[in-house]
Amino acid sequence: MSTPRIESLPEGLANLADFEAPAQARLDANAWAYLNGGAGDEITLRANRAAWDDIRLQPRVLRDLAGGHTRVTLLGRELPVPVLLAPVAYQRLFHADGELAIAHAAAAQGAGLVLSAQASVPMEDVAAPLLADPAAGPLWFQLYWRDDPAFMRALLRRVEAAGYQALVLTVDAPVHGARDRERRAGFKLPEHIRAVNLGGLKKPLDLQPGQSALFDGLMPRAATWAQVDWLRAESPLPLLLKGVTHADDAREALARGVAGLIVSNHGGRTLDTLPATAELLPPLRAALGPDVPLLVDGGIRRGTDVLKAIALGANAVLLGRPYVHALAASGALGVAHALRLLRDELEIAMALSGCKTLADAGPALIWPGTSRPRTSP
Template sequence: MSLSALQQIPADVANLADFEAHARACMSEQAFAYLNGGAADEQVLRANRAAWDAIKLWPRVLRDLSGGHTRITLLGREWPQPVALAPIAYQRLAHPDGELASAYAAAAQGAGLILSAQASMPMQGVAQAMLSEADRGPLWFQLYWRDDRDFMRELLQRIEAAGFEALVLTVDAPVHGARDRERRAGFKLPDDIRAVNLGGLKKPLDLAPGQSAMFDGLMPRAAKWAEIDWLRQHSRLPLLLKGVAHPEDAREAQRRGVAGLIVSNHGGRTLDALPTTAELLPMLRATMGEDFPLLVDGGIRRGTDVLKAIALGANAVLLGRPYVHALATAGALGVAHALRLLRDELEIAMALCGCKQLSEAGPHLLWQTRL
């Protein structure tokens, strides 16, 4: 697979937020509503961003920072920077090159990539784009559970054969949230865009009169703890769970051998009455101990946000909507530029806070209001 001709970065783009207006101009109203909207009144969508803004850094000065870097080690491999592209579905809604463009950009910038199960480009081509770069970040595959074990077994085999290095099961979205903005826009997938890696059709609901489509149809098919055990038994890849919010669920995941958690409220797209990820992160770090892998997403826009997340206990962060805005604006070059901007801002924040490497970032780097 090849990419479209390179596009230009607009001259007025100085940070990740600047891509949004350009993305809106490049996309249909329906596609923008789908990719950018949240659930219900979008309170969580707004609160995620506000929570990072509310955290203040407390810098140290006059330190020797020569030899500093943004590298981390997670799940047995080195990451050039603590950033991965979050799994976002149907990226061809934003740009014809879709997930392939995102993969080339991530590989070029040393960022990780988590490919959505609902990707609109074949997983093999996306994996090849990442694997061809020696200094790339990690390559993971995100799953939604489908109540068809034969299908899931075959999917796991394809994921491993393509070269993916870990599985990420999304557990906080067994059903769609009530996404009003998307419904008002009348969003429907175009005929030429589909989840190309998910062959076949889901089984139709078989309901008796008076039964609930939700509680008698959809929820019996949703993943439960037994499915976590099944996935670990049928794949050699480490398994992370995305969307665990409660400490008891986090402890249960750890007991069952899960390799890590992604602290997420689905970018505000599922339940519009959740804590922000910046609030959840330190609680889950305290629950899981200092060595258990934790990543976080939701509202990350600045390099200072990345440093704040590391200081609160994250090992790495996921970047979501901003890279889709960059993709819509300028394809692979746009995503690469967004990642470079974020890394540059992270290095600036580290330097100005007296932080030579990210292992030095902790709660002491954050200002706490004193009486």
């Protein structure tokens, strides 16, 4: 299938949160636990959303905003709107069209797309609609490290040949978090859904009696800074790291020539009680300086959230669960509609805040008298 099916939209969709109920109605308990659950007590999952709510805006008035726009430039490419779809695995778990649907939606709305290495649709099929539209947003490929250089080289060559423009290495999930919702639901991936771009089997663990499967088996295979250097040497594509939360790691990444960072706590799905991404953003921007591309995900639901993220130092944001809710609710049309709603809200927020362009959104836009993320490492 090269084009997604067209479905009708549920009634009453005024914002991104409105997609959640129709999505849940169409998904079984297995898929819903995987999508909406977080790690542990889900403290970080809730904090991501609450942090954006706690930040207040301080607008300016009577400015000339004629000719304003939402465009930004990222890695030399202009985006119509500073929004990318975050990598989410196994999207055919939520809709039969899976990643094909979100690719068409992103192309139609000028959003970028970061495809998960664990996508359930071939990477070439996902790339086609974005590459066919010169006005489409950027197309990046997300990687998890696999301790098999030959496999990784073959994967990189395929990613490059398919037209992807950057690599995103996820660095905050060498193992799964303790996801109670999934365990209670007995989550299991259906047999007809798999990571179609990852051929072959992982090498079995070679453990001696009494050894830890995690520390003696998995962790010796996990990525380190040496693998970051290896990826930079092996591929001409720019490399971004997703999941950096500490300023010292940000500086280390910069010293090793990484092209940019994505501030992320994995949507609260790995280590619980991490700070919210809105809190992490300012110190990481301070560590990187003004010129290194910095993106953020986690809890983004409103156009005001996008504007706040830009004011706190982000160049763009990534949308996660909300677009998957839209996918589950009504396929490609649902995702396109969600992206349009978010863009409309961003334009409204800019106009009401006195921002002609996103370059006008800086720290002064954040009201200092309310809860405000710390700004030093």
